[in-house]
Amino acid sequence: MKSHKSGRRAFLHRSVQALGLLGIVGCDRLSQNESFQKLLSTGETLSRVAHKTLLPRKAMAQEFGERDLSPSFRSNGTSNPENPVYQALAANGFQGWKLTVDGMVEKPLQLSIAQLRGMPRRTQITRHDCVEGWSAIGQWTGVPLAHVLDAAHVHPDARFVVFHCADPMDGPGSAHYYESIDFDDAFHPQTILAYELNGRELPIANGAPLRLRVERQLGYKHAKYLSRIELVDSLRNIRGGKGGYWEDGHGYQWYAGI
Numbered sequence: 148m149k150s151h152k153s154g155r156r157a158f159l160h161r162s163v164q165a166l167g168l169l170g171i172v173g174c175d176r177l178s179q180n181e182s183f184q185k186l187l188s189t190g191e192t193l194s195r196v197a198h199k200t201l202l203p204r205k206a207m208a209q210e211f212g213e214r215d216l217s218p219s220f221r222s223n224g225t226s227n228p229e230n231p232v233y234q235a236l237a238a239n240g241f242q243g244w245k246l247t248v249d250g251m252v253e254k255p256l257q258l259s260i261a262q263l264r265g266m267p268r269r270t271q272i273t274r275h276d277c278v279e280g281w282s283a284i285g286q287w288t289g290v291p292l293a294h295v296l297d298a299a300h301v302h303p304d305a306r307f308v309v310f311h312c313a314d315p316m317d318g319p320g321s322a323h324y325y326e327s328i329d330f331d332d333a334f335h336p337q338t339i340l341a342y343e344l345n346g347r348e349l350p351i352a353n354g355a356p357l358r359l360r361v362e363r364q365l366g367y368k369h370a371k372y373l374s375r376i377e378l379v380d381s382l383r384n385i386r387g388g389k390g391g392y393w394e395d396g397h398g399y400q401w402y403a404g405i
């Protein structure tokens with residue numbers, strides 16, 4: 148068996164090579180530099196370098212201009228949840244709706260749309276890619292998920308964010324849609340809880356009153372009709388254990404990077 152140390156040294160070597168490939172540093176010079184080696188050898192720097200600099204996962208998704216907007220943004224999957232509680236909230240303009248944030252947090256939250264609208268906001272024009280073979284470019288406005296998570300004081304052992312939705316997937320009373328992401332995506336600047344599409348209140352067909360935008364992933368990760376955000380340290384105990392409705396039942400990949 149390979150020792151932990153040699154595995155890690157190999158990883159560091161790859162990391163330094165990758166830095167060089169990215170053109171960030173001159174590979175040879177830097178890998179011979181003693182203080183840089185020392186820097187890399189601390190665990191904290193290792194994970195920061197690995198997660199925040201090296202892996203393409205930290206990249207931003209492409210953003211577009213207003214002239215690129217699709218004439219209409221189609222609806223896919225659920226277009227109007229078959230859920231009497233949801234229907235009652237919708238009939239009242241979502242006045243009584245609240246987003247629950249709970250699980251591994253020190254400060255569980257219940258947030259109204261007015262409260263979410265009062266938080267910092269981000270607007271982005273991005274392309275949505277569905278595995279079923281269509282794409283659309285839309286403008287989304289919402290609160291960065293990072294802001295909501297920070298407000299809830301996430302427990303240091305938490306590792307995943309689970310999104311529970313209001314729509315039952317197999318008729319009234321059946322299990323609801325759900326999805327999950329890790330912290331790389333949860334704290335990414337383009338990951339937002341959107342309440343507007345193309346400058347207007349989010350339509351029911353597209354997930355009103357609140358839906359996830361996680362721009363570097365395929366369409367099915369973008370959970371609509373959010374009702375609850377749960378922080379967990381493992382996906383094992385969530386439903387089928389694979390982290391999402393499509394992952395559990397239909398063999399889709401949990402990491403749906405584009």
Ligand SMILES: Nc1nc2c(c(=O)[nH]1)N[C@H]1C(S)=C(S)[C@@H](COP(=O)(O)O)O[C@H]1N2
Pocket residue numbers: 220221222223224225276277278312313314324325352353354366367368369370371372
């Ligand atoms: N709650 C919920 N979220 C969902 C779905 C769904 O059926 N229910 N469908 C997913 C899929 S497959 C896609 S492509 C997008 C579609 O988003 P849209 O309806 O705004 O086009 O939502 C995703 N999120």
Ligand SMILES: [Mo]
Pocket residue numbers: 223276277278279366367
């Ligand atoms: Mo999709």
